[in-house]
Amino acid sequence: MTILNVDNITMQFGGIKAVSDLKMEINEREIVGLIGPNGAGKTTAFNMITGVYKPTLGNVYFNDKNITGIKPHEITKLGIARTFQNIRLFKELSVLDNVLIANHLRLKSGIVASIVKTPNYKKEERHIYEKSLQLLEDVGLLDLINERADNLPYGKQRRLEIARALATEPKLLLLDEPAAGMNPQESLELMEFIREIRDKYEIAILMIEHHMQVIMGVCEKIYVLDYGITIAEGSPENIQNNPKVIEAYLGVD
Amino acid sequence: MKKHRLLTALAVVALIGLLGVFNLTFDSYKLRILNLCGIYIILGLSMNLINGFTGLFSLGHAGFMAVGAYVSALLTMSPELKDTVFYAVPIHPFVKAMSAPFPIALLLGGIAAGIVGGVIAAPILRLKDDYLAIATLGFSEIIRVVATNLQSITNGPLGLKGIDRVVNTGWSWGLAILTVYFIKKLMDGSYGKAILAIREDEIAAEAMGVNLFRHKMYSFIIGAFFAGIGGGLLAHMLGTIDPLMFRFILTFNILLIVVLGGIGSITGTVISACVVTSMMEVLRFLEGKMDFGFFQIQGIPGMRMVVFSALLMIVILWYPRGLMGTKEFNWDYILQRKYLNIFNKKKKKKTVSEEN
Incomplete structure (x- = not known):
């Protein structure tokens, strides 16, 4: 199709x-x-x-x-997700945050729920967190999740960019x-x-x-x-x- | 994590205790500076949300503060008081009739500022960088000019007088702590991360599905809301407000706090809000007469700002990203350090004893 x-x-x-x-x-x-x-x-x-x-x-x-x-x-x-020719990661954020952010578009809770941390939001957040860890494991970056994105070697930055794009489902x-x-x-x-x-x-x-x-x-x-x-x-x-x-x-x- | 939460709770209790001691021992002049510190923490954080975390260079803070200050002050003033204050031009009947207790007035002031912030942001968020700065600066001036000329509502250049001076340490610092908590929770959550992504790389953020306009609006409205709260607190601390208070210099003072503390750091803003506000008072002697024995200086008004400009230059040269950069206070860091120190000392002792 x-x-x-x-x-x-x-x-x-x-x-x-x-x-x-x-x-x-x-x-x-x-x-x-x-x-x-x-x-x-x-x-x-x-x-x-x-x-x-x-x-x-x-x-x-x-x-x-x-x-x-x-x-x-x-x-x-x-x-439709994409990567960029000249890598465009969120450089100063951690590897994990880069992937977490790409999950934001699927978040259903509103901004107030995210501040008062409603049970529903917490559930969603936990789901996003686990999903992101799984993704990072799939691309082989699990041991680097707390590293700043721009500290990664070039090839791994490319992988992270792909993982980030995949996180948008x-x-x-x-x-x-x-x-x-x-x-x-x-x-x-x-x-x-x-x-x-x-x-x-x-x-x-x-x-x-x-x-x-x-x-x-x-x-x-x-x-x-x-x-x-x-x-x-x-x-x-x-x-x-x-x-x-x-x-x-x-x-x- | 539980340990951290306990430590944070203890730290907050200790802070409240310390503030209580200050409250009992300080004279009214020192208390005023203390309250001003709390208010500037709120103002600094609200500006840091827009300028630091979202990366929108906005200079509209004085305008948002003016809205919050005027709305809350007009709500708490009694109709009789309003009649005596508005002697030049009669007050608008609706404005005369409206009234609310201080907490609600403060909240409504913040909400009004948030609405104004949203209305301003909607058209000008198409702009970026310096163009955005100029446009927001322009809007802030427009608010001030409107306040000067809408005499039946704001009493024009005469300003409002006799506002209840209800703001004490509890109000200013209580709300400052609440603001820190609010901004921290916001930035920890998914929306905060999306806001950070916009600062880091707008194009990538949009490609990852972040609705740029909506998130910038959130940041602007929340920032303007807290600026309005800060303005309301200021009005109820000073007791008088007039349009000249809300000139660009006020925005500049807050910007100074944000830049010195670190653009994008809550901790930095809190520290530099306290330091800058206290220094403003401590350095007051610079503007008085000084006698160096071999020559004398007559008082020069504005000398404080010379010192601050120099300070700003020094910080920009050695710490281009402010004192804290984007770093935050972290229990782990402190605990590990301490732990390491004790560990090292023990090790040293051991080696010494072994040698013996």
């Missing part, structure tokens, strides 16, 4: 079309890659799906609901260059990790990545952007042999 349907979205900044007529379909529990040279419009596409930008033209449907122009926090509540997870700055060994671990979370949390994943090894190894479907235009889509094998893709990445004589 399709959970995300991107219907011909275009983003225009003044005279520049950062993304034009992007069509994309993502099924449940599918891992999809979005690749392309620098400045191809990949992150812009992410920002349109997550509500940071409102597309100039076209619509985005999530679970058959039109989410075009909805605010980012509402889209997160509907079930998404059905679709958008990863913006999760392997950036990782060595080959870490990239391999990351591939394994991405598959694991897909299976464990039964979510679909859309990822932007430059590491071809990661993309080809883990994605079931790939979209290729160049100057905002979708130049190819299909399985990893198809993409690898597509002359247009090779041209976009390597150029031709």
